[in-house]
Amino acid sequence: MKFSENWLRQHVPTAASRDELAATLTAIGLEVEDVTALGASLDGVVVARIVSAEKHPEADRLQVCRVDTGSGEPVQIVCGAPNARVGLLAPLATVGATLPGGLAIKPAKLRGVESQGMLCSAKELGVDADASGLLELPADAPVGTSIAQYLGLPDATIEIKLTPNRADCFSVRGIAFDVAAATGVEVAPLAIEPVRAQSQATLEIRLGAGADAPRYCGRVIEQVDAAAPTPAWMAERLRRSGIRPLSLIVDVTQYVMLELGQPMHAFDRDTLAGPVGVRHARAGETLKLLDGRDAALAEDFLVVTDADRPVALAAVMGGFDTRVTDPTRSVFLESAHFAPAAIIGRGRKLGLHTDAAHRFERGVDPQLPRIAIEYATRLILDAAGGVPGPVVEAALAEHLAPPQAIGLRRARLARVLGLEVADGEVERILRALGLSVEATTEGWSVTPPSRRFDLAIEEDLIEEIARVHGYDKVPTTLPGGAATLVAPSEARVDDATLRRQLVARDFLETINYAFVDASLLEQWGSTDGAVRLANPLSAELGVMRTMLLPGLVAALARNTARQQARVRLFELGRVFTAAGAGGAPRETRRIAAVATGPVAAEQWGVSARPVGFHDLKGDLETLAAASGAVLQYRPAQPSWAHPGRAAEVVRLQTDGTQSVLGWIAQLHPRLQQALGLDHDVVAFELDLEPLAVRALPRSGAVSKFPSVRRDLAFVVAQDVPWSAIEATVRSAAGLSLRELVLFDRYQGKGVETGFKSLAMGLILQEEARTLTDRDVEAVVAETLAALQREHGALIRS
Template sequence: MRVPLSWLREYVDLPAGTAGRDVQAKLISAGLEVETVEQVGEGLQGPLVVGQVLTIEELEGFKKPIRFCTVDVGKANGTGEPQEIVCGARNFAVGDKVVVILPGGVLPGDFRISARKTYGRVSHGMICSARELGMGDDHDGIVVLPPEHEVGTDAIGLLELVDEVLDIAVTPDRGYCLSLRGVARETATAFGLPLSDPALIDVPGPKAGGYPVQVTDEAGCDRFTARTVTGINHEARSPIWLQRRLQKVGMRPISLAVDITNYVMFEVGQPLHAYDRTRLNGMIGVRRAAPGEKLTTLDGVERVLDGEDLVITDESGPIGLAGVMGGAHTEIADAGVPGADGSPEAGAGTTEIVIEAAHFDPVSIARTARRHKLGSEASRRFERGTDPQATSAAAQRAVDLLVLLAGGTAEPGVTEIAVPAEPRTVAMAADHPDRVAGTRYGRETVVRRLQQIGCYVTGSDDLIVTVPSWRPDLSFPNDLAEEVIRLEGYENLPSTLPRPPAGRGLTDSQRLRRRIGRALAGAGYVEAPAYPFVGTEALDALGLDADDPRRRVVTLANPLSDNEPALRTTLLTGLLATLRRNDGRGSHDLALFETGLVFHPREGAGTPPRPPVDRRPTDEEIAALKAALPDQPRHAAVVLTGAREPAGWWGAGRPAGWADAIEAARTVAREAGVELILRQDQHAPYHPGRCAAFYAVAGDGTEVRVGHGGELHPRVTKALGVPERTAAMEVDLDVIEFAGAGHRPSGPRVSTFPVATQDVALVVAADVPAAEVEAALREGAGELLESLRLFDVFTGPQIGEGRKSLAYALRFRAPDRTLTAEDASAARDAAIARAAERTDATLRG
């Protein structure tokens, strides 16, 4: 919401010298998000005056049309003689009043004006366009003023070119601040000044003879006001002050009738709609659309309506989407503009207008605007909640302006349809804000602050607060407490640091997650957390089967994006999207990781209860909340592509592959004190021949699967748009942590005794996993074995078909003595014997 300071002063008598920065500071202290204060016309210097074009000479021989003009600027140039100016615009004629800046003046952007020779003539100044004056982005032609303005008049004051505009980011709960009325109320309260409410005007009650209206959906529209103005001068144009105010709030002036409805909307906060009465066909109605009905809106798009859309109708059918946008058939027409049916009579200009001011259900308007992807200034206000009591005042304000500026006559008939409704009240203890804020305000302060926001307060210790009609967000005692706290100043709340009990710090799970993050970062991975949202397309791209558990998702009631309406069941979707985006931007050597929650629907989970906010929930309430939540295991995942080891003067590099992804899983498991067991597997989205399943041994000796890793399937890399041979892995950290329960990280042991190294090459069947051979060697070698490493895998005719050779380096060391050759050889032989027994291995000759 853009708020010109000059307009704001009309409702709040700010002290002389109060700048936009002062108002910004006060409003921020009161809880509004004032993002910037724009200095409109900053650097503008005169002489900038009204001039009248006397002559126009068309200059020939140039690539574009050029005119040499003489302009009467009165005594502004010191001589009274016509000013000679070269101009390239074509939208003015002899006799028009224009804006002229003379030599010595400065336009916004430090554009200094001087007499200079151009196109063979000397130009003594410039005829200005709206963009050059900082009035808007229109650069198609210069500004042509109404003829009543006197030559030589100062144009800076006339066009209100110098001003300050506050840009406020209005949060959804403060929809009343989408108007000058609402911001003025906050400003008056912040400065302790009286408010001149623009909605407090004399409004006639319902009178017979008003335009007929029938509301059949009272839940969608509980108030509807209709007023009629006739005898309008269709050639009347919006005065400069009205155009400038609309331009400063970000609206483009269109025509007088439309400008007036927009002006009242920004002034009072009540959107209006104006109908050409000659184009209406009978009674105006408000109802839900019939499925399949069609409406061409003011933007020229034919829209197929939904059964939940609230529409404005006449006897011909829908003529507008209620609270969103009107229909093209009944729009206001300027003189000479053809009507919707193409008839010249309809294009003669609108002279009879019906003003609509209504209050619509916010949820219905929000859903319609989103359904048709048709947000508007009106829907933005309706979906946040407008003041139902302001409809009559807004309609009257529009009628008054049409009578004043367009010479119209207000018909005496007034249509007013209102569903009876009791004022909303909230019961609250007088000391409730004190208990919420942890300080003492006292009843007098609480009552005063609530009255300042428009509440009517009765009661002593227990207050009955009648909330104002323009504050639909005030429904509970804590809402009222927040109002008191923000007006008293958040900066005045006492600051107390919590006192944690001694001896407490990070939990074991938190320490493990930090160790894992440091270990992966040390291995060359970059952490790349992603949003936890996913769509069907991403799961399809992973090649998941229809019955894959990862396709069972938790769907959000109000997703940020319709393309990602669910919570993720795997970390790979976000990581691979990040990898694709970075690869597309030229970073081809990538190794990314993330640790985070995934979400799985819980069987039998019901609707979560609403916990209280005035006390700690009971254990039963907390248990009910947890029971309604989805399962949220924590996972770790990596993706990598490109070069794992870059090439250079030190030698050739090495591309990333499936083995790197598996090593990343081992890195994660080692931090939890778990040794992974690897088995070949087939699991989407991995290549069936380059996929490993990871298992860990739980405390009871059983093996549990903790994840998968390997190279992505070619179909998956193509569907996702990531490089071929991209590798990935994902593990369940909760299961790994459970398997490694009780593990405490310790530093390496440094022995004073030497190591004895023995190499062994074993021949086994090609389908025997190397992990089984390794486990047998460890078991047979006993406690003297310090480490074991597979350093070579060989296949070939020398060892026979269907066989492979696995070469291991075994390191033996004793903690209390130096091993003899016989000790090392005995341990080696025992390891070979156990491997032969378990895997049918033979020693390679």
């Protein structure tokens, strides 16, 4: 935000010097980035009129001018400015003057012709960077008047850096409230009297965008001289605020925006048929903007319409066909309130960044539109004449809720700041900031003005007190040491342990963006529930990830593309899925790992072989062992997995229930090809929380009785998974079964096609007695019967 120092002082009559003012602004959170002094020494520079201009006899680019200074006989000035001409009013530095750059003006001869001073450009006066010609003054500028007095100099341009929450300070008046509170003065009253309607000229207004556009004010002003010059004082304030004056009507809307913070727009009334409305754009609609480009509108854009045709991109830029030009004789002024959520990012979609959009994105006072339109009307009438009609306002009261009172407790203020602030000082600061304050038993009830969107809770008010009272007044104290230490839970394995376990298995940890490309999720078949970002960092980071594996495999691919043959990576992170019905996305913590290349690092003692499904399964089992989890694997077929080489990972709970953790699989060949991977990749991804749950250790007696082992070999159908057989055996064997070991799997000669032979060892043991042969045979018989009954298994002879 850039503004004129003198303009600010008009609203807040502080006696602070320029340096003190800049230091105060920075101290209260409005960081001053630059202060540029303007017109610091202009004694002897006056308004002058060129009464004659003749070609220099010895130089083609010079003119010999006779200049009226209002003090008698015209003086002779030799000038080389291309815009020097008869009748022009421009600044004249008389003999004896010293310009801001240090140039002392003396009588001189230029190519043999005497010159008694110098006609000046804006740059030579130190008021602007324009050095292309003489500074042209309005035709009504009084000849002989001090240029400093006429232009309101000396002055300074102050540029401050605002945080996004301080939308109220995107105006000179908004900044004035903060300066007033910090310097102990009061803001000058804002005297804007309504302009009485002199005609019945109106346009009907219709609102069709609901909460996105809850207020719209408009006014027709007829018989306007749009070609009238912008008053010098207004043009100078605009220049000193970084805005180049264009034409009177446009300059007035810009001036009101800078002073009050309300963006406005003006239409040529004769190009409008009415009614004027606000609605969301429709698919396929286009609009030619003021800069001449044709914008394709999306359905989330707000447009201002005339008889339902788009004529402006609301809060961003007006339309070309309805713009105000010099021949315009009737204007329609617009002053509206648009919700920030409806404007954020819309301009950037079209490559536009406008002052209006910048303010509406951060929030504009919803009570300003009528005040701004009255102010703009008065400025236009004073400079260009005209006949104003009545102000027409359309509002949706249900979407314009008044500010709510906030409780501020005296004890809470003292505790947070660590110092006592006198009640009178608290009330002075809050009232100086424009807040309504009412004393209560415990403190105050404070109602912020409608322009202060950033004040919502008690801590916001405490921050206001702290920054205005002075951060330097907050005492430096050591912590009291009352922090509560929370011991880690024994019922959960911490993340560091899981990380160490995988690092010990030769994996490297990675951290990937939580944002991914939507096309990447489509490749993985994982778009269900994807959360799209309203304002992504880039098109490649447009959605929240629903899996860890796409980013993890992308990292693996980048490594293999750089001659890394063996890559083993893992990640702990969050995935996001839409909650539906406008709720916040659900976050789930997961752990994932990927591996490709040789199963072991290159060495002489072990022959090289590629990593496979069961290698990664072994890594997963060691990870599960950290929490004592017992895992089972069921055949599954995620869309990204190789057919027949994928399994669903299930954790068996101590109460007999089961919970699905995730998947382990080899990537599908088509997916590997799409991702540019030349070698097989195996991966797993599991929900972290149920995996990390650990049963509390319990002491128990070690049986002093011997264990008994029985080995069984049987034939079963090939499609029966071991996990199902294991569950059957454990259920049938009962509490005597201490351990179950699968030690052989065979297919081939002697085994019928479509079947497999499995050999397992049952290790049986009791805690209170020695098992007899009869006990063991009973367990074996029950196990075999259950296997035959549930899986059709037969003992192999």
